[in-house]
Amino acid sequence: MHLTDVAALAGSLGAVPKSGAYDLDDLTRTLLIGSAVLLVAVAAVRLANKSGLPTLLLYLAMGVVLGEAGFGLEFSDPLMTEVLGYSALVLILAEGGLTTQWSAIRRSVVPAMLLSTVGVLISVAVVGVAVHYLLHFDWTTAFLLGAIVSSTDAAAVFSVLRKVPLPHRVTGVLEAESGFNDAPVVLLVSALASAAAPGRPDPNWLSVGFHAAFELAVGAAIGLALGYVLGTLMKRAAPGSSGLFSIGVLAACVLAFAVADAVHTSGFIAVYLCALVLGNLGLPHRQAVRGFAQSFGWLAQIGLFVLLGLLAAPSRLQDQLFPALVVGLVLLLVARPLSVFGSMPGFGITTPEKLFLSWAGLRGAVPVVLATVPLTLGSQGLEWIFDLVFVLVVVFTLVQAPTLPWVARRLGIVDESHVVDVELESMPLDELNAEMLQVRIGPHSLLHGVEVHELRLPKGANVTLVKRDDESFVPTRRSVLHRGDQLLIVTPSAARSCVVRRVRAISDHGRLAGWRRSGVRDAATDVRPG
Secondary structure (H helix, E strand, O other), X not given: OOHHHHHHHHHHHOOOOOOOOOOHHHHHHHHHHHHXXXXXXXXXXXXXXXXXXXXXXXXXXXXXXXXXXXXXXXXXXXXXXXXXXXXXXXXXXXXXXXXXXXXXXXXXXXXXXXXXXXXXXXXXXXHHHHHHXXXXXXXXXXXXXXXXXXXXXXXXXXXXXXXXXXXXXXXXHHHHHHHHOHHHHHHHHHHHHHHHOOOOOOXXXXXXXXXXXXXXXXXXXHXXXXXXXXXXXXXXOOOOOHHHHHHHHHHHHHHHHHHHHHOOOOHHHHHHHHHHHHHOOOOOOHHHHHHHHHHXXXXXXXXXXXXXXXXXXXXXXXXXXXXXXXXXXXXXXXXXXXXXXXXXOOXXXXXXXXXXXXXXXXXXXXXXXXXXXXXXXXXXXXXXXXXXXXXXXXXXXXXXXHHHHHHHHHOOOOOOEEXXXXXXXXXXXXXXXXXXXXXXEOOOXXXXXXEHXXXXXXXXXXXXXXXXXXXXXXXXXXXXXXXXXXXXXXXXXXHHHHHHHHHHHHHHHOOOOOEOOOOXXXXXXXXXXX
């Protein structure tokens, strides 16, 4: 968020006088409020990790406390909320693309795209029909509400599942869905909100559908092209400063959004795909870029959720509790499962995994931001939509988020050989063209009892440290692995995928996984991942 935006927001909150120049005293008050909010928000992350709740609830609560029901800061500008909300979503999507490993989502892209398009249409249809008949809304309003609440927030899911390892298929779908579904949902909400505005002719929905498909396709092409071209140029002309290079990478992502939006195509799909390409091109200063993007992503999330909390008025929310419960139950128990099962037949995703994806469809910032769109387009009598969506997000996050680890275990989809990337700022891994992986051996993993040399890792990859209970040690080739151990593996970047496959294969099938019957040579030693 730029200083001018902060100043404008502070003026709306009463921190800056309505008239007169913005002077140093006003700057001091603005910085005092902003820094205090950020410090409390950073401290709240630890509380969220212990409670198992997404940080979005704590940030929304901070906004409510600062608002009219707490410290009395008045804010009621839906247009500013929409503008700053879209700005925050651009940074959040950029962070998501830059920190996503293509190898982790490659096999999940097609099902995630179907879930983000066909699944969204199924969800909107189911919620719209249910709301029309159960709450007696007109058809346009019912489908508009269904579209607003159809976007999921995978970041909220991951914030409560850091300690619960999931199969890579599930995490891949959730990651890819979070990047893909914002773009079609924004287009759909804009079309339906325009239809609900007074004086607007009824749209030709067939034409709207073709137009939306065109915007998504061209936006995707712009994002991919800019990501590849700018990434290639930046690799050749990378400055020595990692901080300066990180600014350039994030600026390239924002440029993709601006270019796509300037030609009236989908800027959201453009920024995500541009960031995804840049994050997987092997750019220099990779860890610094990821850390910089994550910092801006956190800043955008904090500012966005606090802003949405300020816009909410507790005195109005209680009137929307019953309709929010009705819409939320239809969404959770009917619409989301139908969208998951209806849009992803096959693809190797099992029924338990689809059930978990159905329960894991948490709603976050996007639906609350989109709830301001009808107000900015001049729709009459729809002010209550923001309050309803706000209540729905809070209530069902409280219901779903704490139960996600339990649901994953009950469905039996916990991944025993959990492998994650480890980011180190103290070692020049980028310069060494190496990566570090962390492996946790689960209670039922067949890695138990395997000696380190029996992992048969590719050339150059080594287990460098084992943590067992409260002690850590450097293993030898004959060290035996136990359940509950955590391993650190250093591997050449080119062999990363091969290491992950090898660890998972032995965890699932035992020490003989991958051996050829003809001879004793291990197939993994000859693999050259590309």
